[in-house]
Amino acid sequence: MGKSDNEQICNSSNEQIAPANRTDNTTEGVAVDRTKENAAFDHLLEIMDTLRVKCPWDRVQTIESLRPQTIEETYELSDSILKGDLHDMSKELGDLLLHIVFYAKIGKEKGAFDISDVINQLCNKLIYRHPHVYSSTKVKNAAEVVQNWEQLKTKEKDGNKTVLSGVPEGLPSIIKAYRMQDKARAVGFDWKKKEDVWDKVAEEIGELKDALGEYVNAQAKSKANEQQANNYSKIQAENELGDVLFSVINAARLYDLNPDSALEKTCKKFRSRFGYLEEHTIKQGRSLKDMTLEEMDKYWDEAKSLEKE
Numbered sequence: 001m002g003k004s005d006n007e008q009i010c011n012s013s014n015e016q017i018a019p020a021n022r023t024d025n026t027t028e029g030v031a032v033d034r035t036k037e038n039a040a041f042d043h044l045l046e047i048m049d050t051l052r053v054k055c056p057w058d059r060v061q062t063i064e065s066l067r068p069q070t071i072e073e074t075y076e077l078s079d080s081i082l083k084g085d086l087h088d089m090s091k092e093l094g095d096l097l098l099h100i101v102f103y104a105k106i107g108k109e110k111g112a113f114d115i116s117d118v119i120n121q122l123c124n125k126l127i128y129r130h131p132h133v134y135s136s137t138k139v140k141n142a143a144e145v146v147q148n149w150e151q152l153k154t155k156e157k158d159g160n161k162t163v164l165s166g167v168p169e170g171l172p173s174i175i176k177a178y179r180m181q182d183k184a185r186a187v188g189f190d191w192k193k194k195e196d197v198w199d200k201v202a203e204e205i206g207e208l209k210d211a212l213g214e215y216v217n218a219q220a221k222s223k224a225n226e227q228q229a230n231n232y233s234k235i236q237a238e239n240e241l242g243d244v245l246f247s248v249i250n251a252a253r254l255y256d257l258n259p260d261s262a263l264e265k266t267c268k269k270f271r272s273r274f275g276y277l278e279e280h281t282i283k284q285g286r287s288l289k290d291m292t293l294e295e296m297d298k299y300w301d302e303a304k305s306l307e308k309e
Contacts, residue, residue, distance in 0.1 A: 045115065048101050052109075063106055070099045082264055128152060150186040163187055174260045177249045185253075194254035201247045208240040269307070276303035 051058040077092035104115035129152050131137035132145065139145050153166060163186075167179045184190065191197050211233070218233035252259040277299040281288050288296070 044097070044101055048098075048105050052105055058102075061102065061106075063103060066099060066102060070096070073099060082261065082268075146186050150183060172260070174245075174249060174263065177246050178253055178259060181250050181253050191254060194251075197247070197251045197254055201244070201251055204240065204244045204247045208237070208244050211237040211240040272307075273300055273303040276300075276306070 053059065073092065073095045077089065077096060080088040080092050100118070101115060104113065104118050107117075108114040127134045129149050130145075131148065131152075132139040137148065139148065150163060163183050164180055167176055167183060169176075171179065215233040215237040249259045252262065277296055278288065280299050281291065
């Protein structure tokens with residue numbers, strides 16, 4: 001039996017999509033004019049070519065030197081998303097697009113890949129992972145789309161060989177935990193009832209309390225010859241804390257809440273409230289270190305009340 005169209009697309013990701021597999025310039029039967037978008041992208045590529053030759057800074061950049069800036073730009077985009085600032089988001093997306101074009105330019109110089117390879121590989125991947133759109137596969141809902149997506153990724157040439165291999169080790173821990181749990185869910189490893197997760201959270205909190213109790217006792221008894229036992233108690237407490245955080249992140253996922261976004265919003269609230277406290281302390285010519293907790297709480301509560309107005 002011959003390979004399906006999607007399998008052929010998947011296994012030739014560096015090649016251009018065959019005309020028969022290309023989508024036409026229509027959306028639900030309505031012709032789409034992409035003249036403006038194509039012209040803008042061509043202009044960007046022309047600017048990149050010029051900068052790489054004529055600008056001393058752009059000329060010496062490497063894939064390695066761009067990496068930290070790409071990470072910074074990604075976080076700036078994340079900030080604009082959290083603020084809901086669409087104008088700023090447009091600017092930050094442009095900065096990220098510049099980095100994509102820059103990497104592709106360097107890749108072309110090395111004879112490894114160019115921007116057309118990047119785009120064609122992406123197009124091939126999208127078509128392959130959407131057989132319910134481009135082939136005859138039937139799905140009932142978005143959940144089945146995600147399940148198919150994860151299964152197809154393990155079959156791709158140079159794709160993920162295991163379910164969790166697609167989660168980068170370098171991700172921040174909260175996002176990494178969320179993505180690992182979400183990928184496990186996609187293959188059926190999940191709670192049958194989301195409410196049951198709270199028993200696990202409670203269990204992990206209990207184990208953390210026990211471990212912290214042992215750690216505190218070890219600290220109280222700590223002497224030079226008992227330092228090893230003290231370190232072991234600390235490691236155990238840290239492990240249990242990790243289990244608590246992992247279970248809370250899992251609960252957030254089950255209730256369709258993003259723990260990273262939630263924590264980021266809390267950090268912003270804390271920064272705003274503490275800034276209010278600090279500002280009013282400076283106006284009084286005082287130092288925070290000289291204030292009582294009750295005095296600081298007064299300004300903290302004022303800051304909270306202003307948020308509700």
